[in-house]
Amino acid sequence: MVPPSEDSRTPLYVVSDLHGHREQFTAVLREAGLIDDDERWTGGGARLWCLGDFTDRGPDGVGVIELVMDLAKQAEETGGRVDALLGNHEILLLGAHRYGEEEVPGEDPPKQFTAWWVLNGGRDTDAERLTDEIVEWLSTRDAVRVEDGHLLMHTDAPTYLNYGGTADEINAKIRGVLASDDLAAWWDLFRQMTARRAFHGEGDQGVRTARAVLDALGGERIVHGHSTIPDQFGVDPSTIEGPRVYCEGLALAVDGGVYQGGPCLLVKLPYTEE
Ligand SMILES: [Mn+2]
Structure with missing residues (x-):
């Protein structure tokens, strides 16, 4: 029997920006004991949150989504949870x-989703x-979560706050956009989600921005993908061994740049950094 611990919360994992790299994804899940050799959920009550960008730039985006949807069903049966947040590539797809x-109303020069999706590795x-x-599943995922x-x-930007002052408001508003036929609103959502690097910034600008986001939405540290660690910190992708804490500890970048x-x-x- 497991002795009662002070922290009774179940294990929590995140992964981000899989971009169609299904093999790499299953390898790390197996290594962590979250799936077995048949790709069945073995994580019990553990929680796994995928932070967006399942598709594009890699060979098997839909394969990744199908696996996550499958694991979500299995995890639910064992008291665990597998779920996902929206990334800009979900909006694009x-x-x-x-x-x-179809041309986005009011855009000059003209813009349309398919061209941008192709341009971004669709x-x-x-x-x-x-x-x-x-x-249906992708369209009903949340955008932020504590x-x-x-x-x-x-x-990694405060643009979520343009959709509301709390996580619930933001998620409801964005879900509303994705349920609507308002192409201009869809396009705007895509553009907002392509902002980046707001937690770096000159002087203490990044820290102030991160604090404002945390004050509004809750939590003590932002955990994000989207801007890869190689791009953000100018390091060679082959040398990356783990995520990066930055912004005076207020932010954790978890996208190792698999593509x-x-x-x-x-x-x-x-x-915790080694
Ligand atoms: Mn992204």
Whole structure:
């Protein structure tokens, strides 16, 4: 029998920006004991949050989504949870699926989802395999989430606050956009989610921005993907061994840049630097 511990919370893991790299994803899940050789959930009551950008730039985006949807069902049966937050590439994929080459109203020069999706590594092999079930599941994911004092989000920017003052408001508002036929609002959401590096900044600007986001949405540390560790910190992808704490400890970057040749980082929270 396991002795009662002060912290009765179940293990919490995050992973981000899988970008179609299904093999790397299953390898780290197996290594952590969250799945077995048949890719069945063995994580029991553990929680796994995927912080967006399942598709594009890699070979098997829809394969990654299907696996996560499968694991979500299995984890639910054992008291665990596997779930995902929206990334900008989810908006791009859903937008291309829904609007194709339709021009966004009010954009000069003209913009359309499909062209931007292709430009950002969109793969026809993913578009062809999208099902109504996948579209519905992706369209109803949250954008931000607080777990055990960690503020989980995809984009390293405060643009979420343009959608509301609390996590619930933001998630409801963004879900509303994705349920709407307002192409301009969809496009704006995509653009907002492509902001980045707001927690660096000159002087204490990054720290102040991070504090404002945490004050509004809750949690003690932002955990994000989107801006890869190689890009953010100018390090060689092959040298990355773990996530990066920065912004005076207020932010944790977990995207190892798998599509740039970096590692797929499965991060157990709370993360303490060696
Ligand atoms: Mn992204």
